[in-house]
Amino acid sequence: MKSYDEMYDLILKTATEDDRIRAATMEGSNVTKGAVHDEFSDFDITFFVSDIREFTRDHDYMKRFGDILIMQMPDDYYAEPYDYNGRSRFAYLTQYKDGNRIDLTFIDVSEIGKQAEFSEPRTVLVNKDDFKELVEITSKECFYIKKPSEFEFFGIVNEFRWISNYVTKGLCRHEFYYARRMMEEYMMNMFLKMINWKIGIDNDFQVTTGACCKYLKNYLTEEEMTHFEGMFPSGDYEDMWEKLFLMYDFFEELSVYVAEKLGFPLDLEESNNVREFMAMRRAHK
Known part of the structure; x- marks a missing residue:
């Protein structure tokens, strides 16, 4: 496996020596302060090129960085094929057999003006034409948890309680995947918001829990994390019932805390009524 430095040097050498590549930047965890940086970290790279069509039509381009295990081109998907005659941005997501991974995005220099609005952390590796739009960004403020409005808070609380009835219906009918998806995707999305x-x-809204909340454990107590991990059910219907109520009660505890801290009203009578309705359905399943 190429070391981090070896792969970094190869990327930098490629960007420097290829005259078609006019600038290069690095984004992602490798340049984000506080992010996990280990052997599983990806290289998130952007090449700004004079004519993107020379790169989008060359699907073997990524072989220069190693032996490819699997590659994905998310901008050329069966549901929305890419226009190879156009100049829209294009990405190659590539996992190599040696363990390295590079997510390389190509952007035509005709689109460079849009980079003035870019706000995520990045390091400028190469800037042959001194594009003023390409600047170093160290702040990760764009990733911080955003304070909700009262309207958004109400919507999340309402949706969580509403979807809980879908789960109970699915459990009563023994509709395994329906119930599980409603619980672990739709209810969980609302729970994670809260x-x-x-x-x-x-934390004064100055932190991020990362993509898919992967850094939750950094901000929860050991007890809270154990509580969170304990909400995920096995494939047993009775266990799914138990975990549904665990999630429901934990969500209410969190919503009371958030409402009190932000000065939002909270209808606890509705919450109790919904919980009693769920319990009634469970008793008569």
């Missing part, structure tokens, strides 16, 4: 707001409040 627990992130709690974390945001506790």
